[in-house]
Every structure is written in structure tokens, then in C-alpha cells.
Amino acid sequence: MSYQDWFRQDRLPHIYCSGCGNGTVINCTLMAVDELGWKEEETVFVSGIGCSSRASGYIVTDSLHTTHGRALPFATGVKLSNPDLNVVVFTGDGDLAAIGGNHFIHACRRNIDLTVICMNNQIYGMTGGQGSPTTPAGALSTTTPYGSSEPAFDLSELAVAAGANFVARWTSYHVKELTRAIGAGMRTPGLSFIETMTQCPTNYGRRNKLRQVTDQVEFMKNHTALRQKLDRMRESGQKVPTDIIAIGEFVRRDRPAMGVRR
Amino acid sequence: MQGNIACAEGAIAAGCRFFGGYPITPSTEIAEHMAAKLPRIDGVFIQMEDELASMASIIGASWTGMRSMTATSGPGFSLMMENIGFAVMTETPCVVVNIQRGGPSTGQPTMGAQGDMMQCRFGSHGDYSVIALSPASVQEMYELTVKAFNLADEFRVPVFLMSDEIVGHMRERIDIPDQVPIIPRKPLQKGTLPFHPDADLVPGFPQFGEGYGVHVTGLTHDERGYPCATSPGLHENLVMRLVNKIESARDRIADYSITNPEAETVFVTYGPPARSVEQVVRDLGRDDIGHLRLRVVWPFPESALKLFASAKQFLVPEMNMGQVAREIERHVDQPVIPIPKLGGNLHSPDELKARLEVLH
Known part of the structure; x- marks a missing residue:
């Protein structure tokens, strides 16, 4: 079996805009599922x-x-x-961090054996580009036409604080790392949270001087650094630029979990 | 036994093995009883973070084939409305118990009311139909809870047990049968499209984990279950079927009792006011006073009204400002006189007798 066999062929083509990062995340997820050898009839998205x-x-x-x-x-x-x-949840920054924020922290607290994959494109894409809780301060959207005046949520740090057993953040540029992290999350009992920064050229990049898809992917490549490296920089008194996003594995632990297969 | 406990016991007897809820007066005893009982019989009790989550959790559990339930009261019921609509659209069987209290808003947490009867019928957005039951005694709390699960599975629809603080906190002696009737969910035949209805307009149930590979969405969907939200005809057909699968079975779902069908003055009741009317009819011993007592309020059993062929007027005592009285007006030519009662107290038999004297 290949990861492509997991696609519902009669539903394709998908609705995503050209250049969207979501397809990459779905591919990475299905590659991880395929590597784990999960069975279709035992898996729910x-x-x-x-x-x-x-x-x-x-x-x-x-x-x-x-x-x-x-x-x-x-x-x-x-x-x-x-x-x-096996239950896998796909969600986005608006879905998970705004309207669903309370459910997010409580699912992490309960540490239910779910794999939660958040496609964080920092914007409400489907409704046309409104600001979300992860829109960076200063960024333009249709509801922050003068630049967002609110600080952004750090979803991975939130998941760590709330108690998830596995937390990692990568981007749609980091395909191999992301696939590995999703697989590791799926193997870890308890709640696994994998945040993926994804480009939204239509509704984020276009308004924020990242007009080409490649501009946004380049940005994610150049403005990310391993969390551990950033911690070391801070410890040694170095200044970490505010627009650098921490990536990598944030936590892997063994808190008691709910809903683990008996 | 207390009414709320009878509800929980009825649910367990009916095979309910998943309860997701959030504490709220005056329904909390149901959650507490389920929390104590379910883990001992391989069931799942979970106290969710709010009522939106409670409703979501019971829908998720239902898709794995579990009989699932939540219990709440006014403010929590309001929070459940969006996911109730999701259960309607996705044809998810589940039972929602509403131990009604005085509203609007926080209102009267410890006092009974019947103010959510229209909300349970129309509270979520869009057009749809549901089933709502209304018990008048602790015995009926038990029996109608069992019935609610059977109706939910048969029609693949959320079923509401619309009780109230009075019956929820009432203590009465009840008979618990050794066995209760259980009508299981009709499974989807392999090879049939997952949302293709049978002759009864209800599709077979494609339980998660059984290899159906079904996609379930709250978006308007075709018979494959695939989103198809911009086709006017498809949307119209889907919504009409969701309504008609309930409305066309109205007489089969109906559950009521009738006293003095030749009467000229007819009381129509559901829930606790039925008890006061029964007392009035007993006390007066007159056969010109009739009583239609509904155990199913939605879909409204309009044919039951026609059984009172000599009726000159219908009196409708309700613990609200006349929510079901207005529904009755739609079906009869005779005058319909609402007898509203707010504040938490039940209509007393004397109050109703005095009302009769004014009318005659």
C-alpha cells in the first residue's frame, strides 16, 4: 500500500488554492499513517x-x-x-485557537489518545482572510487593515503547558521532519499535538509582501530555528529576533492518558 | 426514586453506555448517577468542559454505535443548539434530556418550567423536525427515557426528553421491569450509498470502525455523504427528507391518553400540568370535561385533537406563556384558551376549577 491509496480518489481534485500548504500536510500525514501500517477500517479522521x-x-x-x-x-x-x-484530528488556527480554544486546552489536559494536526496559516483562509489568534502582530488581514494590534498565540507552548504528551512544530517546508513528527505523535499514547506552519498565498501572503508561494516558503525556511537552539541562545544572553519561530520537538513525555487502546 | 435518577436508570436499561455532560441545576443528579454507574458496566462517563462539548461528545460516541446521552437545563440547552443541528443534518441518533427551569437566561435554576418547548422544536438554525417526549411522573421518566433511545435509533434523529424541575426532583414509587424493549439501529446494507434512504426515508447506519469508510459532514451532502452545498435541488430534497421522515410517521410516533372523548371542554396537557388536570377531572366527576394528555409533543399529534368530536373549546395549561397552545390553534377551528403559568409553581387544581367556572 502507498500513502496515495488513502486518498478518496472520487473526491479529487481538492478545493485548495494553488500554492496552498495544506496538501503537503495531508501528504505528510498519510505517509506517516502508511509507514505505521494503520488499517483504513480502524482509523477515523x-x-x-x-x-x-x-x-x-x-x-x-x-x-x-x-x-x-x-x-x-x-x-x-x-x-x-x-x-x-486510531483517531486523527485536522484543525486550523481559527478552528483550534479561537472558537475551539477551550476544547483544545481541555483535550490536552485530559491527554486523550488523539493525534491533533493543526495547519496554522495565521489567517482565516476559507472566509477570505480575516485575522486569527495566530496572526502576527502588525500583519495585515481584512479585519486588521492597519496591522494586527494583538499578540499572537503560541499554540505549541500552550499544548505543552496544558499537558499534551507529545508536541512538535514544523512547517510545510520541513516535509521529512514533519512526517517523522506526525509518526512519532501517532505512536505516543496520549494527546499528540503537531503544529505545522503552512503558507496561504491567497489570503495571507498576498497582503503581507509574500506574494509568491516561494516567498512564503522561503520565509518559513529562513525564520525558523530549533527550539533548543533558541533556548541556548537565550541562556547565553544572545538576543533572539522576535520574528523567529521555534520549531522541533517541544515535549515527549508519559503523563497518564485517556482512551488508550486496551 | 427521584425523577432524575429514574431517567438515568432508564437510560442504562436502554443500553446507554456513553454520557457526556456538564453540571447544571436542576439536571445534575442525572450526570452524578451516570458517573457512579457507567464505569461499573463498561460504560463511559465524561464531564466535558461545557455543553457545546457535551453535545459534540455524544454525537462522536454515537457514530461508534454507542447509545449516548447528555442531560442539561435551559442555559446549557441553548449552548447545545448548533450541535443539535449537526446531529439532525448528519442523522445521528442521540438523546438530550432537558430538565427545564425558569428562563430566560439564568432565570430560576431551582424552579420548574416548560419554557423550552419551542426551542427544542425550532432552536437550531434551518428547517428540520425532531421528536420530543414529556413525562408527567417518575414512572414516565423511566419509560420515556427508554422510548427516547428507541425512537432516536429508529429515526436517526436527536430525541429530546423535555422534563422539568418538578418531575426531575419528584420522588415516587415506580415499577422497574426486568427487561425493556430495545429496537436496535438498522445497519447500512453493504453496497448501498451511506445516505440513501430506505422506504421509511431513514438510511441504514454505517457505524465507524466497520469498514464502511463513510464521510459524515454537516454540510449539505449527496447520498455518498459528499459535500454538495450549492445545488438547490439537492439541498431541498435532503431537508425535505429529514423533515418528512419524522412528520410522515407522526401518528406512529404519537403517544397520548384520552379521557371523556365526548366532552365539550377539553384540557390538553403534557408534563406536570397533566397531574393537576387529572385531579380536576376526578374531583368534578363530570363527563363534559375531557383531557388529552400528550407524552409525545413533537411531532405534534394533531389527529388526537380530532378524536374530541364534540369539543367546543380547548384549554391548555402550560408552565410557559402558551407555546403549545399556539400549535394547537393551527390545527382546530374551536377556541383555544391558553392557561399560562410562570414562576415555578404548578397550576393548582383549584386554580383550574376556578378557571372552568368563569368559562361556563
């Missing part, structure tokens, strides 16, 4: 609302495309009522 959340509909397994922000409580019901199922 759950998602909320937004571009990211359309992903569940392109996969051949049972899938639940739910209401805005609520993918995690739906997934909680699926996993706790049948722990034999």
Missing part, C-alpha cells in the same frame, strides 16, 4: 471547519467533518467510546 478541516473528506476512512471549533470534543466521544480506533 475528525475535523472542524475551515480549509484545514476539509482534509478529512479526502481520505478513504470513516471521517467526521464537524462544527466550527468542536472537532476535539467530537473526537473525544469517538475515541473514548471505541479506543480501538
Whole structure:
């Protein structure tokens, strides 16, 4: 079997804009699933609302495309009522951090055995480019026409603080690392949170001087550094530029988890 | 036994093995009882972070084939509305218990009311139909909870047990049968499209984990379950089917009792006001006073009204400002007189008798 066999061929082509990073994340996820040897009939994809959340509909397994922000409580019901199922959640920054923020911290606290993959494009893509809780301060969107005046949420740090057993952040540029991190998350009992920074050329890049898809991918390549490296820099008194995003594995631990296969 | 406990016991007897809930007065005893009982019988109890999550969790559990339930009251019921619509659109069987209290808003947490009868019928956005039951005694709390699960599975729809603080906190002696009737969910035949309805307009259920590979979405979808949100005809057909699968079975779902069908003055009740009316009919011993007592309020059993062929007027005591009275007006030519009661107290038999004297 190849990762391509996991696609629901009669649903393609997808709705994503050309240059969107979501397809990369779906590919990485399915490559990880395929490497793990999961069975289709034992796997469920759950998602909320937004571009990211359309992903569940392109996969051949049972899938639940739910209401805005609520993918995690739906997934909680699926996993706790049948722990034999592998449950993966696709979500986005608006879905997870804004309308679904409360569910996010509580799912991490409970440490339910889910793999949560957040496609963080720092914008509401599907509704036309409104600011989200991860839109960087100063960035332009249709609802922050003078630059966002709010600080952005750091979702991975939030997941670490709330208790998830596995947390990693990569970008759609870091395909190999991302695939490995998703696989590691799926193998870790408890809640695994994998945040992927993804480019949204249509609604983010276009308004923020990253007009070409390659500009945004280049930006993610050049403005990311391993979290451990950034920590070392801070410890040694070096100044870390504010626009550098920490990537890598944030935590891997063994807190008691719920809904683990018996 | 307390009404709320009878509800929880009825759910367990009906095979409910998943409860997701959030504490709220006056429903909390149901969650507490499920928290104590479910882990001992290989069931799942989870206290969710809010009512939006509670409703979501029971829908997720239902897709793995579990009978699932939540219980709440007014403010929590309001929070559940969006995901109730999702359950309607995705045809997810589940049971929502609403132990009604005085509203709007925080209102009267410890006092009974029937103010959510229209909300349970129309509270989520868009057009749809649901099933709502209303118990008037602790015995009925048990029996109608069992019935709610069977109706939910048969029609693949959220079913509401619309009780209230009075019956929820009432203590009465009840008979618990050795066995309760259980009508299981009809599975999807392999090779059939997952949202292709049978003759009863209800599709077979493609349980998660059984290899169906079904995509379930709250978007308007075709019979494959695939989103198709811009086709006017497809949307119209889907919504009409979701409504008609309930409305066309109205007489089969109906559950009521009738006293004095030749009467000229007819009380129509559901829930606790039925008890006061029964007392009035007993006390007066007159056969010109009739009583239609509904255990199913939605879909509204309009044919039951026609059984009172000599009726000159319908009196409708409700613990709200006349929500179901207005529905009755739609179906009959005779005058419909609402007898609203707010504040948490039940209509007393004397109050109703005094009302009758004014009318005659």
C-alpha cells in the first residue's frame, strides 16, 4: 500500500488554492499513517471547519467533518467510546485557537489518545482572510487593515503547558521532519499535538509582501530555528529576533492518558 | 426514586453506555448517577468542559454505535443548539434530556418550567423536525427515557426528553421491569450509498470502525455523504427528507391518553400540568370535561385533537406563556384558551376549577 491509496480518489481534485500548504500536510500525514501500517477500517479522521478541516473528506476512512471549533470534543466521544480506533484530528488556527480554544486546552489536559494536526496559516483562509489568534502582530488581514494590534498565540507552548504528551512544530517546508513528527505523535499514547506552519498565498501572503508561494516558503525556511537552539541562545544572553519561530520537538513525555487502546 | 435518577436508570436499561455532560441545576443528579454507574458496566462517563462539548461528545460516541446521552437545563440547552443541528443534518441518533427551569437566561435554576418547548422544536438554525417526549411522573421518566433511545435509533434523529424541575426532583414509587424493549439501529446494507434512504426515508447506519469508510459532514451532502452545498435541488430534497421522515410517521410516533372523548371542554396537557388536570377531572366527576394528555409533543399529534368530536373549546395549561397552545390553534377551528403559568409553581387544581367556572 502507498500513502496515495488513502486518498478518496472520487473526491479529487481538492478545493485548495494553488500554492496552498495544506496538501503537503495531508501528504505528510498519510505517509506517516502508511509507514505505521494503520488499517483504513480502524482509523477515523475528525475535523472542524475551515480549509484545514476539509482534509478529512479526502481520505478513504470513516471521517467526521464537524462544527466550527468542536472537532476535539467530537473526537473525544469517538475515541473514548471505541479506543480501538486510531483517531486523527485536522484543525486550523481559527478552528483550534479561537472558537475551539477551550476544547483544545481541555483535550490536552485530559491527554486523550488523539493525534491533533493543526495547519496554522495565521489567517482565516476559507472566509477570505480575516485575522486569527495566530496572526502576527502588525500583519495585515481584512479585519486588521492597519496591522494586527494583538499578540499572537503560541499554540505549541500552550499544548505543552496544558499537558499534551507529545508536541512538535514544523512547517510545510520541513516535509521529512514533519512526517517523522506526525509518526512519532501517532505512536505516543496520549494527546499528540503537531503544529505545522503552512503558507496561504491567497489570503495571507498576498497582503503581507509574500506574494509568491516561494516567498512564503522561503520565509518559513529562513525564520525558523530549533527550539533548543533558541533556548541556548537565550541562556547565553544572545538576543533572539522576535520574528523567529521555534520549531522541533517541544515535549515527549508519559503523563497518564485517556482512551488508550486496551 | 427521584425523577432524575429514574431517567438515568432508564437510560442504562436502554443500553446507554456513553454520557457526556456538564453540571447544571436542576439536571445534575442525572450526570452524578451516570458517573457512579457507567464505569461499573463498561460504560463511559465524561464531564466535558461545557455543553457545546457535551453535545459534540455524544454525537462522536454515537457514530461508534454507542447509545449516548447528555442531560442539561435551559442555559446549557441553548449552548447545545448548533450541535443539535449537526446531529439532525448528519442523522445521528442521540438523546438530550432537558430538565427545564425558569428562563430566560439564568432565570430560576431551582424552579420548574416548560419554557423550552419551542426551542427544542425550532432552536437550531434551518428547517428540520425532531421528536420530543414529556413525562408527567417518575414512572414516565423511566419509560420515556427508554422510548427516547428507541425512537432516536429508529429515526436517526436527536430525541429530546423535555422534563422539568418538578418531575426531575419528584420522588415516587415506580415499577422497574426486568427487561425493556430495545429496537436496535438498522445497519447500512453493504453496497448501498451511506445516505440513501430506505422506504421509511431513514438510511441504514454505517457505524465507524466497520469498514464502511463513510464521510459524515454537516454540510449539505449527496447520498455518498459528499459535500454538495450549492445545488438547490439537492439541498431541498435532503431537508425535505429529514423533515418528512419524522412528520410522515407522526401518528406512529404519537403517544397520548384520552379521557371523556365526548366532552365539550377539553384540557390538553403534557408534563406536570397533566397531574393537576387529572385531579380536576376526578374531583368534578363530570363527563363534559375531557383531557388529552400528550407524552409525545413533537411531532405534534394533531389527529388526537380530532378524536374530541364534540369539543367546543380547548384549554391548555402550560408552565410557559402558551407555546403549545399556539400549535394547537393551527390545527382546530374551536377556541383555544391558553392557561399560562410562570414562576415555578404548578397550576393548582383549584386554580383550574376556578378557571372552568368563569368559562361556563
